[in-house]
Amino acid sequence: MELNGEQLISAPIPDVWKGLNDIDVLAKSIPGCEEISRVSPEEIHAKVMFKIGPVRARFAGKLLLSDIVPDQSCSMAFEGSGGAAGFAKGKSRVELKQAEGGTLVSYTTEASIGGKLGQIGGRLISASAKKIADDFFQRFAKELGGETVALELDASSK
Numbered sequence: 001m002e003l004n005g006e007q008l009i010s011a012p013i014p015d016v017w018k019g020l021n022d023i024d025v026l027a028k029s030i031p032g033c034e035e036i037s038r039v040s041p042e043e044i045h046a047k048v049m050f051k052i053g054p055v056r057a058r059f060a061g062k063l064l065l066s067d068i069v070p071d072q073s074c075s076m077a078f079e080g081s082g083g084a085a086g087f088a089k090g091k092s093r094v095e096l097k098q099a100e101g102g103t104l105v106s107y108t109t110e111a112s113i114g115g116k117l118g119q120i121g122g123r124l125i126s127a128s129a130k131k132i133a134d135d136f137f138q139r140f141a142k143e144l145g146g147e148t149v150a151l152e153l154d155a156s157s158k
Helices: 013-020 023-029 115-119 122-143
Strands: 002-009 033-040 043-052 055-069 073-081 087-099 102-114
Touching (some): 013 023, 013 087, 023 033, 055 115
Antiparallel strands (some): 043 055
């Protein structure tokens, strides 16, 4: 599964970068987050309750950060297990760019899913993942004291 997107957050780059690296902000922003802890500057562990289609499960996982360029970008490798519900693992890249009205956050994610989750249709998983990402960015922007700003679509995509 691939998930790519962009969000415009009405906050300056340093604030967005700081928020993405603050586990208290992340705990309030990640939908279903029950627990989060920083093990090292590059490793974060979390427990999250997800509902994707008919499957509801508590996932325990870790996130490893790499290729960190402060206030600009980083890469992440993640893996999580939801017991009988299945597992997810993959990688993601996040980039921050100055934009009119705030910070443009671009992300690309590649993930593989197995177990019961792997048996759910790809469209349902993709739609659920997109909703989780959208919910995360709305909560994250609110934690920073701003909001997400709707991006204008160019004429070719209307």
